[in-house]
Amino acid sequence: MDSNFIYLDYNATTPVDERVLDEMLPFFSTYYANPAGLHLLSLTMQDTIEEATEEIASAFRIRSKNIIYTSGATEGINLAIKGFQFSVKKHIVSIVTEHKAVLEACVFMERLGFEVSYLEVDEKGMLDLNALTGIIRQDTVLVCAMLANNETGVILPIKEISEIAHQHNVFVLCDATQAVGKMRIDLCDLAVDFLVFSAHKFYGPKGVGGLYISDRAKQDIFPLMHGGGQQQGWRGGTLNTAGIIGMAAALRIALDELQWDQQRVTHLRDALETELLDITGAYRNGHSPQRLYNTTNICFPGALSEQLIIRLKTISVSSGSACSAVTSRPSHVLKAMGLSDLHALSSIRFSLGRFTTEAEIAQTLEQVKQQVRKLRNLA
Template structure:
């Protein structure tokens, strides 16, 4: 058995693509000027930032003028939900399987007097559209639903959901963190008003993300960070130029290689899933087809997932979101789908990526089967 690390936790974070690193390095070493400075060096860097914004905009079908650079999707979500201003509406609708960045922000707003409705999902992880439609009222300010779930890969019907939101005059916030760079995303087509993303989910640097805002929603959004009026007053602070450049390059590469990545990675995921489902009692959590091609979340009944993860040693997989991985509580996503505590704590997420190889998948299959047999 090889001791070479095998990384199958791409939904937690991706390795930095070498092409992205090369694009970033000059903005640490030589072109380090502040993008808001008015001297020549600053203006050069400002142009580079604008180019990176165009690269990201092209990936999501947006205008670069509508992109706000942030530290990542969590900040973007906080700004979107906390920054929305309305004198008449104080109701937010979301889904029980959302990322904690949404759920915890909604809990905070609930303490501030907002009314929050959390719509359930079915056994396959898909939002109940009838219940969602019933939840949205004339008092609803925003509907917040992720495009693709980070734990199961389940893809929600955002076009339908945005239609429900807009029919009641509510805004549509989409956490597209797991989808951008993996599948085609065009902010115009599904009727999204606000979209959050992180660069480190598509081979870009950590600490760089964005919030896309439709032109009509900008006047409703209030800044949450003050101190200089940067980025048209929406977010003060010196721009993370290397991070923005890296995100732009990662977006460019993702757009060019998306179809190729999807075909190759999807085949590897299917191979892994097919073999692991031969384990007695094993089953997939989430919709069998309506999910990301790189993700499979498999329950091995009777096996302690944390023990299995430790026993796998050099093979990196996870038992849920990286943001809550230090806890021993069952996944709120799997619980919302109806799994028992025991089955939720027996589930493993395998998420593949650009640098996953066939020999790695073959080794993982063998190791998991062997260890599941020992730990059952």
């Protein structure tokens, strides 16, 4: 990327770490055999993939047989939700602040005759666990709850959500796309039935992700992609060997450097946030203690985010999720937290990352303050 650009949109995607790329490169040109073959090169690829899978599984404290490779988190979400389309139980519970991949998959299930209940959140983006308990029914089959929100960084109490759901014999899907690589995730502790993640969110390649499926859940859902029987029949198609190697390397590096990264990025995020909140009328969206260390979402009343993003020119920030980063529609997440349309349309997400520098934060502060002032004067 041009050195003149400042990238503060790490929740949308991250650059591939050079160390990850180095591990991937041989699998494009030297070790390129299809891992589904029977000859020696294919068997070597199978062993390599198994080693990478064991490494990923170990990071989550699960068995490798419970990991299904996908093209990314969206595919994993669709498999987990739509896999219940033949279920006898026809009720799904979701949260209004879930990612569009979850919400749209739920809309699809409604077309198939399912009923979906959507739980509200408070002004901090937090869920009322009593409301969850009250909304679960005898015919509830699945609860969908993200670990960390992509727009605000708010972290939900997934362990408690799982406990409530399992008391009623209900499965839990956890969208951990934003959390993996930014926090340690122990699936023995969280005890969810499905968990999705995507490599490009933690400095790995695009086009590869994973879906964890518990042994218990495997008995109740059906695969969506049929083919050559790969991945225990759960997803047909040739495995993305280079992508899997890259994802394993990216996760290893992210967890090895997590403490250092957390301390450094938290310091930068707090410095950015503190000064931005000094702008008259500005306020933060989302629960402060329970959120990702790299994310801040701030409303600048009187300065529309679409106009502010355009004016910032060389600074990459967003007004919502990567699926609708610049849009005339207010964020469904911020609206659910009680913001008016105007304030939701005046909010900016800043998401920092591994390569963010103090100099970039200083330049961002100068530019944001200047452009917010100019927009307010124009208004």
